[in-house]
Amino acid sequence: SAKAKGKNNFQFFSDDMALIASRKIALENDMRRAITNKEFMLYYQPQIQVETGDIIGMEALIRWQTVGGDVVSPGEFIPLAEETRLILPIGEWVLYTACEQAKKWHDAGHSHLKLAVNLSPLQFIHDDLMDVVEFTLRKTGFPASSLELEITEGVAVEDAETALTRMRELRKIGVRIAIDDFGTGYSSLNYLKRFPLNNLKIAQPFVQDMATNPYDKALVEAMVFIAHNLNMSVIAEGVETDEQLSLLKELGCDEIQGYLYSKPLSAEQFTELLVHGEISTKLVN
Ligand code: C2E
Ligand code: MG
Ligand code: MG
Ligand code: MG
Secondary structure, eight states: OHHHHHHHHHHHHHHHHHHHHHHHHHHHHHHHHHHHHTOEEEEEEEEEETTTOOEEEEEEEEEEEOTTSOEEOHHHHHHHHHHTTTHHHHHHHHHHHHHHHHHHHHHTTOTTOEEEEEOOHHHHHSTTHHHHHHHHHHHHOOOGGGEEEEEOTHHHHHHHHHHHHHHHHHHHTTOEEEEEEETSSSOHHHHHHHSOOSEEEEOHHHHHHTTTOHHHHHHHHHHHHHHHHTTOEEEESOOOSHHHHHHHHHTTOOEEOSTTTOOOBOHHHHHHHHHHSSOOGGGOO
């Protein structure tokens, strides 16, 4: 009967929910342990100036190498880290470690490099953010003007007023702000009007389809136009083909990031890239 079927469905659904909940608890516990065990590490993806082909900076991207050796991608644990607020200690570690590493690259003669660090909405509106940023810059000696914090449109969902205050405070000490995954959230244009942003990162889906879909190409063109008219620079994310690169060049995009140039690299691999201009095959992931 329909009733029995409905009941079965419910049963199935709640078993599923229980499974998801227990997996979540296990993951949360693993994540807490990972902080103490130092299982997190950072990879760095080069950012390339379109006009010159030079590396002008890098984005720090977190990886979780579990004791078992598996590498867990941020897409799998950042949402839960956010939900459990574990993103706060993890995010502090990311910022500190990335600034410390980037300072080494600056000191090795690459002082033009800009470091981009992702901040979750919770971190961004948290009361401690300015203390954390100022402490990190002071301790590592990394210059504020070389640091770019990436935020997503999600920050406005949390608390737009606080987000605006934070942005002003960060800009005041010389830190740059980029809007990540632009075009995938809501209120994009409203954001650009209200917030003091330095850099607009065009989200991967637009870039990946622009060579085959004229609508995506038109949207990328519009994003470049809007950014430039608002005195922001534009970087395209997820560039994988020469065709995408030449279109981006034609549309006046300033910078690119993507597998076409390089996957995210370990600090060791990134150093090798800076020194030799390439990575030896034994180092490639
Ligand atoms: P995101 O900040 O938009 O980072 C770009 C993502 O695209 C990275 O994935 C990168 O590895 C990937 N990517 C780069 N080039 C290409 C390409 O050419 N093709 C394709 N298919 N992918 C490309 P990843 O490292 O897995 O990070 C995923 C997301 O996790 C990030 O998206 C960011 O939102 C978040 N995340 C990463 N590290 C951190 C962190 O330290 N803190 C916080 N709060 N979030 C982080
Ligand atoms: Mg990012
Ligand atoms: Mg992005
Ligand atoms: Mg993102």
